[in-house]
Amino acid sequence: MSTDRAARRPSPRERTQRLLEEAARDLLRSGAPLTVQAAAELAGVSRATAYRYFPSNEAVVMHATMPLVADADQQLEVPDAASEADPAADLPDQASALVRSMGTWAFDHENELRTLLRLSLAPERAGTSPRRGNTNRGRWIAQLLEGLPDHVSPASRERLAVALVPLFGADAVVWSADIAQVDRDTALDVMAWMAAALVRATVDGDA
Structure with a gap:
């Protein structure tokens, strides 16, 4: 059972990525600037760390909009x-x-x-x-x-x-x-x- 739990537990890298992606979506919803620095501050990580996941501001936009497009597709169904x-x-x-x-x-x-x-x-x-x-x-x-x-x-x-x-x-x-x-x-x-x-x-x- 402990092995199964360990297998399901996200790694530190996965947790950081999830925090940054959630931050990007929050920035989009609030109308705030979609920048690496803004995502880093909202996620509570350093800008250097954020750049390892979001190499550019365009990457922030991409991760922020992916759930939006998926939600629209679900609405269409x-x-x-x-x-x-x-x-x-x-x-x-x-x-x-x-x-x-x-x-x-x-x-x-x-x-x-x-x-x-x-x-x-x-x-x-x-x-x-x-x-x-x-x-x-x-x-x-x-x-x-x-x-x-x-x-x-x-x-x-x-x-x-x-x-x-x-x-x-x-x-x-x-x-x-x-x-x-x-x-x-x-x-x-x-x-x-x-x-x-x-x-x-x-x-x-x-x-």
């Missing part, structure tokens, strides 16, 4: 996220349910998404890496578009994919809350309606 548990559901209704579900998730993680968006728009990051505030919306949209009927042309599919982009992730929160200045419930209603309208227009337009 709930029955009503794409089709309300009915694979034969009308595609506009599927789009509406998907956008509402992921919009709810985005508002629940508003601080994290805003931090990622702010980082991605920083001048020193321009042209160096893709935006990180959108999680996996490209995959969500691609899965939705798989349900389009065969008569929809490739050009229309591409146009729809682009039109759906602002309904996911940080962009959805920013334009609805900051620019349109509507409350969360209104924003979700509008985004769900927009998704259904866009899909319906695409299907009917190519009919």
